[in-house]
Each structure stands twice: as C-alpha cells, then as structure tokens.
Amino acid sequence: xxxxxxxxxxxxxxxxxxxxxxxxxxxxxxxxxxxxxxxxxxxxxxxxxxxxxxxxxxxxxxxxxxxxxxxxxxxxxxxxxxxxxxxxxxxxxxxxxxxxxxxxxxxxxxxxxxxxxxxxxxxxxxxxxxxxxxxxxxxxxxxxxxxxxxxxxxxxxxxxxxxxxxxxxxxxxxxxxxxxxxxxxxxxxxxxxxxxxxxxxxxxxxxxxxxxxxxxxxxxxxxxxxxxxxxxxxxxxxxxxxxxxxxxxxxxxxxxxxxxxxxxxxxxxxxxxxxxxxxxxxxxxxxxxxxxxxxxxxxxxxxxxxxxxx
Amino acid sequence: xxxxxxxxxxxxxxxxxxxxxxxxxxxxxxxxxxxxxxxxxxxxxxxxxxxxxxxxxxxxxxxxxxxxxxxxxxxxxxxxxxxxxxxxxxxxxxxxxxxxxxxxxxxxxxxxxxxxxxxxxxxxxxxxxxxxxxxxxxxxxxxxxxx
Numbered sequence: 001x002x003x004x005x006x007x008x009x010x011x012x013x014x015x016x017x018x019x020x021x022x023x024x025x026x027x028x029x030x031x032x033x034x035x036x037x038x039x040x041x042x043x044x045x046x047x048x049x050x051x052x053x054x055x056x057x058x059x060x061x062x063x064x065x066x067x068x069x070x071x072x073x074x075x076x077x078x079x080x081x082x083x084x085x086x087x088x089x090x091x092x093x094x095x096x097x098x099x100x101x102x103x104x105x106x107x108x109x110x111x112x113x114x115x116x117x118x119x120x121x122x123x124x125x126x127x128x129x130x131x132x133x134x135x136x137x138x139x140x141x142x143x144x145x146x147x148x149x150x151x152x153x154x155x156x157x158x159x160x161x162x163x164x165x166x167x168x169x170x171x172x173x174x175x176x177x178x179x180x181x182x183x184x185x186x187x188x189x190x191x192x193x194x195x196x197x198x199x200x201x202x203x204x205x206x207x208x209x210x211x212x213x214x215x216x217x218x219x220x221x222x223x224x225x226x227x228x229x230x231x232x233x234x235x236x237x238x239x240x241x242x243x244x245x246x247x248x249x250x251x252x253x254x255x256x257x258x259x260x261x262x263x264x265x266x267x268x269x270x271x272x273x274x275x276x277x278x279x280x281x282x283x284x285x286x287x288x289x290x291x292x293x294x295x296x297x298x299x300x301x302x303x304x305x306x307x308x309x310x
Numbered sequence: 311x312x313x314x315x316x317x318x319x320x321x322x323x324x325x326x327x328x329x330x331x332x333x334x335x336x337x338x339x340x341x342x343x344x345x346x347x348x349x350x351x352x353x354x355x356x357x358x359x360x361x362x363x364x365x366x367x368x369x370x371x372x373x374x375x376x377x378x379x380x381x382x383x384x385x386x387x388x389x390x391x392x393x394x395x396x397x398x399x400x401x402x403x404x405x406x407x408x409x410x411x412x413x414x415x416x417x418x419x420x421x422x423x424x425x426x427x428x429x430x431x432x433x434x435x436x437x438x439x440x441x442x443x444x445x446x447x448x449x450x451x452x453x454x455x456x457x
Contacts, residue, residue, distance in 0.1 A: 265360055269402045273359045276394040282401070289405075302407055 002032070003171055006060035007039040008081055010074035011101045011140065012067025016092040017041045019157035020064075026164050033171045034062075055080040062170055066091040068101050068297060069141040073134035082147040087170055089151045091163070095143040096154045097259040098297020102140040105301035106289055109136050142297035151176055154235060156257035156294060161240040182261045183231035183238070183245045183254050189221040194278055200285065201226040207251060222253040230256035230291065233270040259295045266300050268292045317371035317437040319430075321348045322357045326384040327420050328376035334423030342427040343434040346374070353377070354415075355388025359399050362413065366403075372412045372437040376426075379417040389417070409440060 009017065017039075023030060036042065038058050055076055063085030069075050082088060093099040104112055113128045113136075143149050151166050162178060169176040179185075207225050222229035231245070235258040239246050247254055260267045268291035276282050292301050323329040329350045335342065351357055354377030365373045375396065377389040396415040403410045414433060418426050 266363065266402065266406075269359050269363065269398065272398040272402070273395055276398050277355075277391045282394075282398060288401075300406060302405065304405075 002035040003062055003167075004058075004060040005034045005036045005039070005062050005064065005167075006057060006081065006085055007036070007041070007064040007066075008057075008077050009041060010065065010067030010077060010095075010143075011070045012092065012094050014041055014066075015157045016066040016094075016155075019155075019160055020163055023160040023164055026160070030164060030167060034167060057081060057084040060085045062087045062089060062167065064089050064091045065143055066095055068094040068098050069137065069143065069146055070101060070104070070139075071134035071136055075137065075146060078143060078147050087150045088143075088147065089153060089166060090143045090149045091153050092158055093154045093156045093257055093259050093294045095149075096152045096263075097295035098140055098142045098301075099156065099294055102142070102296030102301060103289075103293065105139050105296050106303055108303045109138065111303075112136075139299075139302070140297065145298060152263065153178075154257075154259040155238060159238060159240040162237065165241075179235065179237040180261065181236050183234045183236045183248070183258070185236050186244060187221070187231060187248055188244050189219055189248070191221045191224060197224065197226045198279055198281075199226070200228050200275075200280065203227070203253075207253070219251075222248075227253045228271075229253035230267065230271060232274055233260060233265075233267045234258050235261045255293065256291070257294050264298075266292070267295050268300070315438055315442060317345050317434060317442070318369065319346045319372040319374060319434060319437060320365040320370045321346045321374045321376060321430075322351050322354065322361070323348050323418075324354045324377040324384075324389075325350055325352050327378035327382065328418040328426070330420035331376075331418040331422050331426045334420065335427045336423075338423050340423060340427040342430045345434045345437075346430050353383065353385050353388035354392035355383070355385065357392060357395070359395055359402070362399050363402070363406075366408055366412070366443065369443070371440075371443045372414075372433060374413075374433060375415045376418050376429075377415075379419055382419065408443065411440060412437060412443060 007017070021027065037060055057080050063081045065078060065081055065088060067074070069078055090096045094101060098105070107115075117125050117128055144152075151170075153162055153166055155162065166176050205227075207222055207227055208220060223231070231248070231254040234254055234256040236245065238258050239249070243249070245254060256267055260270070268288055271291050272282050272288060275285075282288065289301065323332055329348070332348060354375050357375055362373050362375070375392060377392055378384065380389060380393070383389045392415060396413075399413055400410040403413055416429055418429070
C-alpha cells in the first residue's frame, strides 16, 4: 500500500515543491509508492468547509512542510499538520533554520509594517491591516521551534536526490541520514594552506578561474583569493549525491544555503571565528548579519534594542 | 531569609599558565568564591566560540577564558588567536541577547596566584550584580506547548 503524503507550505516561496517535481523520471517511481492526498500547491484541496476557520487536514503518513512560521495562520497549519501526520519532514532551509524570511528577525514588527506600507512610493495609509489577514508573530521561527520534526532536509531548495531518498527511506522503514560534512569537504578547488589574505574583496571583482575540461582542478579556493565563501561553515550536499557544490561550479562563492554543518551551531559565529583566527580584522567588514542569511531562526537574529529618544 | 544568588561561572584555563596560577592560589590558601568551574584546556587558542555559546545556552551565568600573557604562549600564538576570537564572541553575544559583560578574557601567568584569586572575586561579584542569566531559547520555544 502506498504511503499517504500531505504537503503544506507556510512562509515559503514554493521553490522546494518545484524541487520535488525536479526529480526527473524518479518522480514516476516515487508515485508508485507515494500517493499524494493533500498538497495545495500541486492539487486542489481546501482545508475547512463552508468558510469555517477551523483547519481540518486529512490523515496522512508523511507530512512535507516547507517554510518558516511567521503568522498565527502558519502556526495553526503547522500544528494541524503535526496532528494529522505520523512523520513530519521539514523541507528546505526555511523550515529547518528559518531561511531567508528569518532575516526579518533583525527588525521589529512595527518597522517591518512601516517599511511595507508607508514607504515614499506608496500612498499614506491610516493604519496597517489588522483583521481578515493573519496576525504576525513576534519572530520568524523555524519549524522545530514549535512542533517536533522527524526528518530535516535543509537546502534552498533541497536537492531532489535527498527528497527522493528521504521519502524512500520512510517507505522502506529505514533510517535517513544526510552528509554531515561541509561544502569544503568535496570542493574541487585547490588549497595552498592558510592564505596571506588580510582583507576581503567585494563581489564586484571576479575570482580567478581556470577550469578546463576537468573541473576538478584549475581554480584556487575562493577564501584564499580573498572572497567571502561560506563553504567551511555550510553543510555540503547541495549538488546532490554525485555532483560538486552547485554555486562553486558556476564560479560563485558559497552563500550558505544548506545551513550550518551541525544543526545547532551559528553560521555567523563560525565564519567570523574562522576569518578572525586567520588574521582578518572583522571590524573591517561592512556588515556580518547576512552570514545568517539562511539560518536566522532559533533566536540567532534578533532586533537591536531600541535607542530611547531623549 | 532569601538565599544569595550563587552564579555558575565556567572558566577555560590554559594548562601552562592560568591553570598553574590557579593551582598556586590553592597552594597558597588564598580565599576566593567557589563559583568558578574550571576546565583545563591545553591552550586558549583551542577554545572555539561554540564552546562559550554552549556554556551560555546550557545555563552558565558567566564564562571566563584565561591564558598566558601575550608573547608567553606555550604554542607561540595561541593566545593572540584567543584574543581576536574574544572580540567575535562579544559581538555575537550582544546580538543573541546575552550581556557581553558576562564574558571575559584575561591573562594570568603561573606566578600570579593572588591576581587569579582577585580576578575571580571581582568577576563573581560582577555576575552577582547582573543577576541570573536567563536562557533565551526558552523565550522563543515554549517547551510545554510543543507537540
């Protein structure tokens, strides 16, 4: 009997769902042992009848949740999914670590609303929408801050290889594990040891790149060239089971989308530590909050205390 | 009578200078508060910031790192690495909502037993004034309502 699959997206961009569809021919294989019973992005199924505001989801074996929790609607959906599914899979970095939406955690909610509704280009509004639309929570949370999660699949988006393998392991009742190594671990760049770099270059300059036919050799580590690459503090595997890291292979330094290597560590802290102990003055960096671009949940990003006006 | 707040202070002491200095304070029978939980490490240069963060997230009220004076490191430059890391730690502590005054990096040589005792006394009093450190993750995740 196929396993029943339900899916919901919370504060998300639906990129993770695209990644499910990106499996290629394996999608047909997947549909042999999975039957999708609820997935608002892929098929028509509405929760709640007669406009009732009570969320009722069908009972399922596996629940795929993408996105972080920012409004009370997201929270209600996440709790409803937890109640109706045996397994919860956190799909994507938003669900596992907060993701891009969690960058909002460095601002107060009032400032966010002010920025959205009262910028120079907009007409003045009397107030912010307060009814019908869901209420904002005080922060943008990762999924496991509110519900228990069984499988974490980080990535922006997670590679189809991992999604397929995770669902397959649930079907076969096996344990699922992902790479616990960093992006650097199978990076094809050549490293000459600790570099002499004392300042970081801006991304406006191009890195040197001599990749020939064999992409495994021919270019020097981005960090040794002086570009900020989040590789050392980011979990590897974004290229799938066989390929190298995707951004690196297109000459772009890693941005850190797979979240920290160890689930509970802080990418910004680890990266600053690595830079500082290699002789780069961290006060020379224009800003460092964006090192938490993908993992600002779990209270790692928070608004600066308001300065009292005298 | 309400009992006085006794903070938990985690200390990372380098094997070559500070731990020996702390030993000297003990041998010399100097008095200092018993709040410090010393952890002997080979060098302050090996204390990764994650260790300090973990101490705070597990409920420590203060964390100290103590090493050799600059230029006296047994491994030549471990303590200068610790010094730049301490700056990083202070920046991050502020951003995750911990008072950076709860963290301190100090140099103690193996002959400075009295300095060690004085330092621990001062730091303990400072943490007592700051009060208990609330682990912030509880504020974000209400453990009783989790399903």
